[in-house]
Each structure stands twice: as C-alpha cells, then as structure tokens.
Amino acid sequence: MSGAPTTSAPTADIEDLGSAPCLKPCVPMYGPINVRNLSMGETKLWCTCGLSKTQPWCDKSHIGTKFKPLKWVVEGTKKDGGAQSFYSICNCKYTTDPPFCDASHIHLPLKYLKAVKECPDSPHENIIKICDKCGYVPGVLDD
Numbered sequence: 001m002s003g004a005p006t007t008s009a010p011t012a013d014i015e016d017l018g019s020a021p022c023l024k025p026c027v028p029m030y031g032p033i034n035v036r037n038l039s040m041g042e043t044k045l046w047c048t049c050g051l052s053k054t055q056p057w058c059d060k061s062h063i064g065t066k067f068k069p070l071k072w073v074v075e076g077t078k079k080d081g082g083a084q085s086f087y088s089i090c091n092c093k094y095t096t097d098p099p100f101c102d103a104s105h106i107h108l109p110l111k112y113l114k115a116v117k118e119c120p121d122s123p124h125e126n127i128i129k130i131c132d133k134c135g136y137v138p139g140v141l142d143d
Contacts, residue, residue: 026050032101
C-alpha cells in the first residue's frame with residue numbers, strides 16, 4: 001500500500017452487505033432499469049441510497065449520509081457465466097440480490113409509505129438529505 005490519499009468514495013463489496021447497518025434508501029422508481037452494453041469484468045458503482053440522478057449508478061449524491069455505493073463487477077449469466085447483453089438492475093433499492101431486480105418493488109409502495117409515516121425520526125424536521133431509518137427525502141412525500 002502506497003499510503004497516498006485516495007479520492008474515491010468508499011464502496012461496499014457485495015460480500016460485505018450482510019455486515020452493513022440496515023439503512024433504508026429512498027425509492028427512485030418502483031421497478032427495474034433494463035441496461036444493455038455492459039462489458040463483462042467492467043466495474044460499476046450501483047447506487048444504494050436512491051438519491052443519484054444517474055440511476056441505477058452512483059453519482060456521489062450519498063455523500064453526507066451513511067450510504068455507500070455497491071461495487072459490482074459485471075458478470076456473465078448466472079446459468080453458465082457466458083456473455084449477457086441485457087441486465088435487469090434494481091431501481092427500488094430493496095432487492096435481496098443486489099444489484100439485480102428480484103421483484104421486491106411489487107409490494108414495496110405501501111410498506112415504504114408506512115415506514116415513512118411510522119418512522120421514529122418523524123416528523124423529519126432535521127433531515128437534510130435522507131432519513132436512513134425509513135428512506136424519507138425532504139420535499140418528495142411532503143404535503
């Protein structure tokens with residue numbers, strides 16, 4: 001290790017997600033983003049907070065929160081590891097198989113709205129970017 005300072009944002013490897021604190025992201029879209037033209041072996045940073053304007057990829061909007069992007073190395077098919085031309089990437093941020101969509105978004109809207117309503121940090125007056133306990137983002141669900 002050279003000891004030189006790094007300018008890249010911290011990331012979470014897929015293997016590290018089990019030890020990560022349970023953070024609740026906001027939901028940019030209740031469904032997947034279908035992505036093409038990814039190269040096997042390419043490294044992508046999947047947005048875990050839901051704040052990125054370049055979904056499903058990280059644009060560093062998480063800075064100042066407890067969220068970190070997920071470092072994902074593009075892989076081949078799950079069946080045989082062969083080349084794949086189409087990826088269904090989760091964009092609700094609640095998948096159990098990141099970064100892939102597992103259809104968690106189907107039952108998520110009511111659960112998400114209930115979590116925001118019943119959040120222990122409600123009424124969210126001091127939240128600047130995102131409440132990591134329920135996913136509330138100022139101005140998004142406000143009346």
